[in-house]
Amino acid sequence: MAQPSIKENFLRIQERIAAAANRVGRRPEDITLIGVSKTHPAIAIQEAFQAGVRHFGENRVQEWEIKRVGTNNLAGTWHLIGHLQGNKAAKAAKLFHTIDSLDDLALAQKLDRARTGVGFPAKLRVLIEVRVAQEETKSGAEIAALPELAEKIAALPQLELTGLMCIPPYLPDTAQVRPYFRRLRELRDELHAKLGLPLPVLSMGMSHDFEAAIEEGATEVRVGTALFGGRTALAVKR
Numbered sequence: 001m002a003q004p005s006i007k008e009n010f011l012r013i014q015e016r017i018a019a020a021a022n023r024v025g026r027r028p029e030d031i032t033l034i035g036v037s038k039t040h041p042a043i044a045i046q047e048a049f050q051a052g053v054r055h056f057g058e059n060r061v062q063e064w065e066i067k068r069v070g071t072n073n074l075a076g077t078w079h080l081i082g083h084l085q086g087n088k089a090a091k092a093a094k095l096f097h098t099i100d101s102l103d104d105l106a107l108a109q110k111l112d113r114a115r116t117g118v119g120f121p122a123k124l125r126v127l128i129e130v131r132v133a134q135e136e137t138k139s140g141a142e143i144a145a146l147p148e149l150a151e152k153i154a155a156l157p158q159l160e161l162t163g164l165m166c167i168p169p170y171l172p173d174t175a176q177v178r179p180y181f182r183r184l185r186e187l188r189d190e191l192h193a194k195l196g197l198p199l200p201v202l203s204m205g206m207s208h209d210f211e212a213a214i215e216e217g218a219t220e221v222r223v224g225t226a227l228f229g230g231r232t233a234l235a236v237k238r
């Protein structure tokens with residue numbers, strides 16, 4: 001049997017986003033779909049854009065640097081969603097509209113410096129990635145360090161801190177992931193109350209659990225496999 005096209009996948013995901021939003025009395029248009037195009041070629045991004053996807057997520061600076069040559073005709077919004085190394089920060093600040101996986105002040109300062117000067121009309125949007133599962137994951141800021149980190153990042157002139165992001169452990173039963181999503185929302189609410197920062201964005205939920213994330217307040221869902229199809233084992237390791 002033929003694989004469903006990216007367009008068919010997109011339509012199906014949109015229906016699922018709308019159904020999840022409706023279940024909790026939210027508006028589907030308040031949820032942004034980020035098509036996670038890592039390991040997929042530029043032609044797949046072209047196809048997704050044609051279908052109506054406008055936000056794309058990549059997890060490696062170098063991979064995106066190569067692929068963007070094949071997509072620079074598209075007026076998309078490009079998100080870095082993977083761990084960023086300090087030596088790639090300056091490049092990332094120029095290649096992406098938003099860094100969704102910021103977890104360290106030194107990195108934030110590097111991004112801020114890289115965006116200083118002429119040629120950048122808007123601030124660089126950033127989200128703080130929070131380590132919601134202490135044992136299972138390596139990336140993300142510690143919960144205890146969050147208030148101070150958020151306050152310092154928010155003070156950087158070229159960055160615009162708009163919210164939080166998390167990658168909970170992979171659990172096939174989405175009921176078990178839900179507490180992590182809820183935790184991120186609570187942390188956002190606490191930061192908002194404590195620091196007076198608006199922080200409207202919650203980036204959480206992937207192909208297998210984005211509906212639960214939406215029910216818990218996600219405003220951005222990062223969907224790869226359900227949109228583009230599977231990634232090869234080789235590509236995943238890269």
Ligand SMILES: *Cc1c(COP(=O)(O)O)cnc(C)c1O
Pocket residue numbers: 036038059081082167205206207208222223224225226
């Ligand atoms: C790969 C990736 C996704 C998408 O995962 P799927 O399960 O393919 O939807 C989302 N977020 C991050 C940070 C990723 O690295």
